[in-house]
Amino acid sequence: MINKSYPTSSLIISTYNWPEALECCLKSILRQSRMPNEVIIADDGSTRETRSLIERFQALFPVPLIHVWQPDEGFQLARIRNKAIAKANCEYIIQIDSDLILHKRFVEDHLRLSNPGCFATGSRVILSEAYSKKLLHRRKGKASLFRWSSLNKNNGLRIPILTKLYKKHRADDIFYLRGCNMAFWRKDLMAVNGYNEEIQGWGREDNEIAARLINFGISKMVVKHSAIVFHIYHKEKERNSVLTNNELLQKSISEKLITAPVGIQDHLQRS
Structure with a gap:
């Protein structure tokens, strides 16, 4: 076998x-069965405490740990992700959020599943508030299989042989995905000009880039029972911008943009 x-x-x-959640996330990366070639932190305006944490971990990481920062001008996730992608070599x-603890085979799974002409979207296990507080207090980079308190425990079962059963999307959820657990070929992101920076405030930047990738002919691959992440509980963010962002999403879908x-x-040019 090759x-x-x-x-x-x-x-x-x-x-x-x-920074407490980011520390747990970084510790889980250090446990990976296969390290990425580089880790880039896309920082949407954090204070010095986050910078100090990153500087401490830069001395511990066996691969480059790069900090890409922009001033705090409100929720500008699309912009900071573009800046990080521009720096990527x-x-x-592979794209995640800092409120995730990664299964030790997370990176390996995404690389194993990588296919030309596809982008991948995974799921997450939502940890309880009580268990999340314990993990944050102890700065743990590992979520225990036996201490879950979650409504979606099945998302945490790593069964690679079942992953292929979920690879194709259903027609009714073609643009549905979790931006906190995605993977793309960089050349495909370049072809669609990255994230749409017209989308500001919480929500829909991930659905919108998925719509444009699909319009470009890139297939969505759903990943289940592999590339597992554990989501640290937090209160939901304000969603005042969702209606405006939904309009931008629907425009990309209806006009096949x-x-x-405004993109990467x-x-x-500046990187």
Whole structure:
């Protein structure tokens, strides 16, 4: 049997002013069975405390740990992700949020499942508030299989043989996904001009880029029972911008848009 040759990979972590969660996330990355070639923290305006944490972990990481920061001008996730992607040096982009603890085979699973002409979207296990508090207090980089308190425990069962059963999306959920657990070929992100920076405030930036990738001919691959993440509980963010962002999403779908009107190109010129 010929082993699959894995692409080089950049793991991008979006974060904002929650160093306790970021520390747990970084510790889980250090436990990975296969490290990415680089880790890039996409920081949407955090304070010095987050910078100090990253500097401490830069001395511990066996691969480059890069900090990409922008001033706090409100929720600008699309912009900071574009800046991080512009800095990335690798073929494959694995994207997470800093409120996640990664299964030790997370990166390996995403690389194993990488296929040309596809982008991947995974799921998450939502941890209880009580268990999350314990993990944060202890700065743990591992979530225990036997201490889950969650409504979706099945998402935490790593059964690679079942993963292929979920690879194709249903027609009614083609644009549904979790932006906190995705993976793309960098060249495909470049082809659609990255994230649409017209989307500001919480929500829909991940659905919108998925719509444009699909319009470009890139297939969505649903990943279940592999590439597992555990989501640290937090209160939901304000969703005042959802109606406006929904309009931008629907425009991309109805007009079959491919290229973001305000996207990654500016950041590529500066990086």
